[in-house]
Amino acid sequence: MTVTRDRPMTYSKMRGLVSFFSALLKGKKVGFSEFLHKFVSAQHLCQHLDPQKVLQRQSKLRRETEEKGTVSPVSTSQMKPSDFDYVKVIGKGSFGKVLLARHRKQGGFYAVKVLQKQMIVKRKEQKHVMVERSVLLKGLQHPFLVGLHFSFQTPNMLYFVLDYVNGGELFYHLQREGSFPEPRATFYAAEIAMALGYLHSLDIVYRDLKPENILLDSDGHVMLTDFGLCKEGVAVGGIMHTFCGTPEYLAPEVLQGHPYSPAVDWWSLGTVLFEMLYGIPPFYSHAKAEMFENILHAPLQLRSGASPAARSLLEGLLDRDVSKRLGESCDVVELQEHPFFASINWDDLLARKVRPPFIPKVTSPCDVSYIDPEFTIQPVPASVSGRCQTGVASEAFPGFSFMNPVEFVAAEPVS
Numbered sequence: 001m002t003v004t005r006d007r008p009m010t011y012s013k014m015r016g017l018v019s020f021f022s023a024l025l026k027g028k029k030v031g032f033s034e035f036l037h038k039f040v041s042a043q044h045l046c047q048h049l050d051p052q053k054v055l056q057r058q059s060k061l062r063r064e065t066e067e068k069g070t071v072s073p074v075s076t077s078q079m080k081p082s083d084f085d086y087v088k089v090i091g092k093g094s095f096g097k098v099l100l101a102r103h104r105k106q107g108g109f110y111a112v113k114v115l116q117k118q119m120i121v122k123r124k125e126q127k128h129v130m131v132e133r134s135v136l137l138k139g140l141q142h143p144f145l146v147g148l149h150f151s152f153q154t155p156n157m158l159y160f161v162l163d164y165v166n167g168g169e170l171f172y173h174l175q176r177e178g179s180f181p182e183p184r185a186t187f188y189a190a191e192i193a194m195a196l197g198y199l200h201s202l203d204i205v206y207r208d209l210k211p212e213n214i215l216l217d218s219d220g221h222v223m224l225t226d227f228g229l230c231k232e233g234v235a236v237g238g239i240m241h242t243f244c245g246t247p248e249y250l251a252p253e254v255l256q257g258h259p260y261s262p263a264v265d266w267w268s269l270g271t272v273l274f275e276m277l278y279g280i281p282p283f284y285s286h287a288k289a290e291m292f293e294n295i296l297h298a299p300l301q302l303r304s305g306a307s308p309a310a311r312s313l314l315e316g317l318l319d320r321d322v323s324k325r326l327g328e329s330c331d332v333v334e335l336q337e338h339p340f341f342a343s344i345n346w347d348d349l350l351a352r353k354v355r356p357p358f359i360p361k362v363t364s365p366c367d368v369s370y371i372d373p374e375f376t377i378q379p380v381p382a383s384v385s386g387r388c389q390t391g392v393a394s395e396a397f398p399g400f401s402f403m404n405p406v407e408f409v410a411a412e413p414v415s
Helices: 031-040 051-068 117-122 126-137 170-177 182-201 263-278 288-297 308-317 332-336 346-350 405-411
Strands: 084-092 096-103 109-116 148-153 157-162 214-216 222-224
Touching: 084 109, 109 117, 117 126, 117 157, 126 148, 126 157, 170 214, 170 263, 182 222, 182 263, 182 332, 182 346, 263 308
Parallel strands: none
Antiparallel strands: 084 096, 096 109, 109 157, 148 157, 214 222
16 A cells, blocks of 8 residues: 655645656557557447457457567676666655666666665565566556666666656646646546556556656656556456555545455546646545545535536546446446547547647756756765675565567667
8 A cells, every 4th residue: 555644735745756757769659559549449349349358358469469579588687787877866765766867878868766675575565566567567568658668686676767757747737736727637637548548458457546656758748657556467347355555546445445446547537637627636634534534425526617527527437336437337438438538539649649738848858857856956876886785685576677679779889
């Protein structure tokens, strides 16, 4: 479970930043996803096909695609911490830090998430770390998901080398602006829905949707990050039991300890959309016990300012009766057909042809102006270079190393 501290109604900086990444390979992230989207969003899907069978078929196809691109373990041994120059601290999590780094030979900028093995083992979080790696390793070549380039380890540390996304957290922009105009909230909600629908098509439930995990890239598009709480192998219609997530965004069935389905992600999207429109999650209270009680029993208060379509969508996503919740039966297709998204051309959206309503003013790939100075003023730890490390708990992370097939060039000098 993600642990958060009490924070004021302004949502000031109380939760640690996990990671900031960029989309250096945007052009490589559309092909399969575009096909997948067109297949899932066919108008007759809910009328003539069993959604569960359709998504299972998609997952099988995706697995076959991944297997063709499997990398030999020999290649991953090339990667090591000293292959990177570490420029800035850009985030901090429970088990380590996230750093902006530049590959010394290839020259690209990445977000390197460095985790301390000893701390992970002490807190018995190996499973979550390996699930995150596994989900990233699925080859999440999707325009609205952070991608994995490399992963490797030293005796003391684990390294995820990911896209560096420097347009700032959605949390940062909400904190600065309070709320968003409805067209802007519509755009973000649509891109988030596409990302969640894609994960669900791979039988993956995200389980930790919140503004801190929704990043904007330099062009203003959404990128979901932090897959540590994902659950694999849960098709639409499947169930889970684990209590996890961030309190403000937890679905009532999770709080009650009931079995739950991928529809928990649609509840969380409802809370994020509510926050984008109104500036605060729908059932928020400074007192956690009262907030939990609100999530379970308080009526949904939809204040003036939102359109009838927005109110209808929020009511559908935030329905406590899971069987009636929007997205429960046909997943993202149900959202795509809702009047709130009438202005969205889903094919163009997936192809990144829709101009974002806000474009971050970043001057270079290493611009950190949208990242909290709380992190960027910190010195880069000497330990991240990997030197002078002794063996600690390395047996807890077998098979961690990985190199993305399209990244072999990064291991070779630029001619």
